[in-house]
Amino acid sequence: MEALVGIDLTVSQGECFGLLGPNGAGKTTTIEILEGLLEATSGDVEVLGMRWGRDDDAIRHRIGISLQETKLAEKLSVRETLTLFRSFYVKGISADEAIALVSLQEKAASWIGKLSGGQKQRLAVATALVGDPDLLFLDEPTTGLDPQSRRQLWEIIRELRGRGRTVLLTTHYMDEAERLCDRIAIVDHGEIIALGSPQELIAGLGGEHVIEISLDGERPDAVLEALPGVRSLGREGPAIRLTVSEPHVTLPALLSELSKAAIELTSLTTRHASLEDVFVSLTGRHLRDDSDER
């Protein structure tokens, strides 16, 4: 069974790169191959100019990793855990410096079992930072966290990038990728289906706005697609999604077309296009299908 079909990407120094995709798309497999935890059945992996199988120890000294769902020892304190991880690296920052980076000073002496989910996740990131890595891998760093904890982690990641570190993260939250990442690879079924900055990807839709409507009657797709400013059209149940470049041109034309046909609008929303729309337009599916959540 192959989890990955073909992943071909280059991450530049100092950028924050996101692998965005639904659960089971192959994000974790990709990142674990890069981390040296899984062996690729074929292909080349180069990390910081070095190769797994030859320079393992050297690579491990220069990367920092936060895995999905690691349960650190419950009965060790935050500081003890970081001191332990620090001891594995030849150079790095002190345990207390790492604690400060993730704002866990107040919890430094607390046992890990007593931390909240968000605090545990920040500690997991801190274990990735004690070795003062050049390259940081974060696998789903904010999955399962409350909005406030997610924002705290975003701040930490932004600050790291600000200090010139390279960050590679996986996420299935499109807003996270959109806000944090310089570049994004959208992954689906083990393949990269789109690659670029969030702006480029959204611009690739042809329009930056989305109009979603529901009707109490039927209009052929061709008629709607022919409206001025419409770049593409998608259907999802009763809802029709129009990607448009200029909503103020499209909307009046749409309304007059509907009144001519004596069809009423049952709902209408307009919004900026997001990476979610990019994913939907590429795959016909939503990024976060509730059915595959845990």
Added chain:
Amino acid sequence: MSGNGHPLRQLIISRIREFYREPGVLFWVYGFPILLAVGLGIAFREQPTERVVMDVERGARSDVVVTALEADERFIVTTCEPQECRRRLRTGKTAIVVVAPDGAAFSVEYLFDPSRPESVLARRTVDDALQNANGRQDAVPVTDVAFSEPGARYIDFLIPGLIGMNLMGGGLWGVGFVVVDMRIRKLLKRFIATPMKKSDFMVAVVFARMLFLIPEILIVLVFARFAFGVVTHGSVVALAAVITLGAVAFSGIGLLVASRAQKLETVSGLMNLVMLPMWLLSGIFFSYERFPEAVVPWIRALPLTALNDALRAVMQDGSGLGAVGGELAGLAAYGMVTFVLALRWFRWT
């Protein structure tokens, strides 16, 4: 390098902290051997000579009987009326009733239930005492010798076996469960993603386990010393060497058993599979010499057999290190081979 330490030292310290911060684990490691020893203490305590509860029926001659027996510590003598004596006998409050009827000559009747063992015993004891008090001479001089000299009792045989069993259980469960639990929690995967040396981790697990064993074994030894007078005839150095190598061997086996298991159920099944033959064959509770001669060499090849033999040689016979060299070499070999194999086969993810 403030707050930085050698990884091996840090790994060992972390293991120790996790250990003593877990009250449940502390109980099973240290409380359980004490409970076991207490239970054995009750089973094997040196029982004081049983005293005979007996009644003497009040009558003209009853004081002759009472005088003859009262001085003897073996008897608890009560004098009562005939009715009362019979009632006490019927309800089991006394083992025997002695009646000395009025008459020309002094004679006695024993009133007892022959189906009650303590009554039968009481009859013989009371009779002996009365006959001797009245001038009977033994035809053959007799001396009783209690065979319970330290080192030769069953308890002296049992305690080394229990220590061996504790070393085996502690090594396998203590190492195996910890490792599989860390694997389940993906902590091993997290560790292997750092530059940590694999051998450091394993040495830390084994070494920490050996540290935990020291108090465990001391508890059993001290308890056995004070409760049963079980002493070690050999040197402390020899005993420490045997215990250390035993712990190394079983920690290594624990690592190997846990090297690939992904579930606690799997590892506990595997550990029982490894331990069961040794529980049965390696002479914890009775000597393996009773097994057929053909299988004895195979039994001797088991690590627990080597450990128990060495422990008994040092504790019971006072053997030196040289005399148990073969067993020690065997245990060391078990420890090293299993450690190397575990390091090779270990599944980190």
